[in-house]
Amino acid sequence: MKPTITIEYCPKCNWLMRAAYMAQELLTTFSEDVYGITLQPSDISGKYNIRINEAVIFDRKEQGRFPDIKELKQLIRDVVCPDKSLGHSDNA
Numbered sequence: 897m898k899p900t901i902t903i904e905y906c907p908k909c910n911w912l913m914r915a916a917y918m919a920q921e922l923l924t925t926f927s928e929d930v931y932g933i934t935l936q937p938s939d940i941s942g943k944y945n946i947r948i949n950e951a952v953i954f955d956r957k958e959q960g961r962f963p964d965i966k967e968l969k970q971l972i973r974d975v976v977c978p979d980k981s982l983g984h985s986d987n988a
Contacts, residue, residue: 898931899976902947907937911944914962918946921965922972929977948975 903919905911912935919933938944944956946968953971954963963971973980 898929899948900931900934901926901972902934902936904936904938904943904945904947906941906943908941909944912937915944918965918968922969925969925982926972926976929980946971948972951975 901919901922903915905915915935919935922930922933942957944962945952946954946963953975954968956962969982970986973982
């Protein structure tokens with residue numbers, strides 16, 4: 897079964913638009929590789945993490961920042977379909 901990506905965000909911090917943008921970018925790149933992407937409002941203030949199924953691949957509080965989209969695509973690709981080329985996103 898294809899994995900599901902979940903973006904959990906803090907609605908009090910107004911991070912819905914950021915989460916929606918990231919979801920759009922990920923669906924554009926991985927539409928055939930994932931079951932879907934879920935946007936999940938968090939009850940915890942300041943929370944912003946990204947999971948593949950239940951495994952956290954990026955946590956804003958741990959990293960002290962948000963991921964850029966290139967980094968996020970690479971992290972997801974490495975788990976979901978390691979042989980997939982990301983085109984310009986693979987370039988240094």
